[in-house]
Amino acid sequence: MTIQLIIDGGADVPKEMMDKYGVLSVALNLHFDDEQLKTDNLDLPTFYDKLKRSSSLPRSSAPSPYDFYEVYKKVDPEKPILVLAISGGVSSTYDSAVMGADMLLEEEPDRKIKVINTKTASCGIALLIHEATTRMEEGYEWNQLVTHMENRAEKVTTLFVLKTLENLIKGGRLDRVKGAIAKTMNIKLILRASLEEGKIEVSEKVRGNKKAIRRFIEQVGEYASNLEDQVIAMSHVNSAERGRTILNDIKEKYKFKDSLFVEMGPLIATYTGESAIVIAFFRD
Incomplete structure (x- = not known):
C-alpha cells in the first residue's frame, strides 16, 4: 500500500485484513488491580478468565503520545500515514495520536501524517479500514483519501x-x-x-x-x-x-x-x- 494505515487498541479489525494491508496498531492499557496489560498482548481466553474472577472491571488508559510517535517512526519517511483513532468521545487516545504526530513533524516537517477522530470504535473502525483500502486500490492519492475518509467518518x-x-x-x-x-x-x-x-x-x-x-x-x-x-x-x-x-x-x-x-x-x-x-x- 502506498499509504500507511494505523489504528489503536479500541479497533476490532479482522486479522486477515490487518495482514493483507499491513495495518499497524498502537495498544491501549488495561489495569487489573495492580497489573497493567497491553491490549495487543492479552489473548481473549485469558481476558475473559480475568474478567470473570475480578470483582471490579479493569481500568483502561490511552497510549502515550510517545507510544504513537514510536510507531510513526517505524514507517518509511516517504510513505504518508493515516491514523484512524478510536472516538475522542470515549478515550483520550485520539489526543495522544495527534500529539505523537506533532512530535514527528517537529523532527521531520516534510512528513505527511493525518489523524482522524473516527467517532466510533470496535468494528466501526474495521468498516473505515475497509473503506480506506478500497479507495486506495481504486487509486485515491493522499489528499483525496484524507478528504474522503474525514467525510466517511462523519457518516x-x-x-x-x-x-x-x-x-x-x-x-x-x-x-x-x-x-x-x-x-x-x-x-x-x-x-x-x-x-x-x-x-x-x-x-x-x-x-x-x-x-x-x-x-x-x-x-x-x-x-x-x-x-x-x-x-x-x-x-x-x-x-x-x-x-x-x-x-x-x-x-x-x-x-x-x-x-x-x-x-x-x-x-x-x-x-x-x-x-x-x-x-x-x-x-x-
Whole structure:
C-alpha cells in the first residue's frame, strides 16, 4: 500500500485484513488491580478468565503520545500515514495520536501524517479500514483519501446491543440498585455512538432479549435506506454463533453487499459484557 494505515487498541479489525494491508496498531492499557496489560498482548481466553474472577472491571488508559510517535517512526519517511483513532468521545487516545504526530513533524516537517477522530470504535473502525483500502486500490492519492475518509467518518453509525448489564454495574456506569431492578425486569439496552461527538449513549431500553434484537435490526433501516452497495461490520463478545445469526437476519432484511465479522477485543468488551453485539454501517 502506498499509504500507511494505523489504528489503536479500541479497533476490532479482522486479522486477515490487518495482514493483507499491513495495518499497524498502537495498544491501549488495561489495569487489573495492580497489573497493567497491553491490549495487543492479552489473548481473549485469558481476558475473559480475568474478567470473570475480578470483582471490579479493569481500568483502561490511552497510549502515550510517545507510544504513537514510536510507531510513526517505524514507517518509511516517504510513505504518508493515516491514523484512524478510536472516538475522542470515549478515550483520550485520539489526543495522544495527534500529539505523537506533532512530535514527528517537529523532527521531520516534510512528513505527511493525518489523524482522524473516527467517532466510533470496535468494528466501526474495521468498516473505515475497509473503506480506506478500497479507495486506495481504486487509486485515491493522499489528499483525496484524507478528504474522503474525514467525510466517511462523519457518516458511520455504530449500534450496540447488550445482553447483560453486569459490566456496566461493575464499572460504575449504572447504579447498582437501578441495575438490579433492570436485571429483574429483564431490561436490555441498545446503545449508539452519538453522531456529534461519538460518545456512547442509550438509544433504547427494551424488555426481553428477542424484542431487543428485533429493535436492534429495525434501527438499521431508520438510519439508512440505500444499503445494497454497502458493507456492514459486526463484532461480538465471545458469541460467534449468536452474532452470525443476527448478521444473517440483518443481511436478509437489508441486502447489504458484503459484511465484516470479528470478535471484539478486550478494550471494548470490558464495557459491553458477555454476548454483546456491535454493528457499524454508513448512514444516509
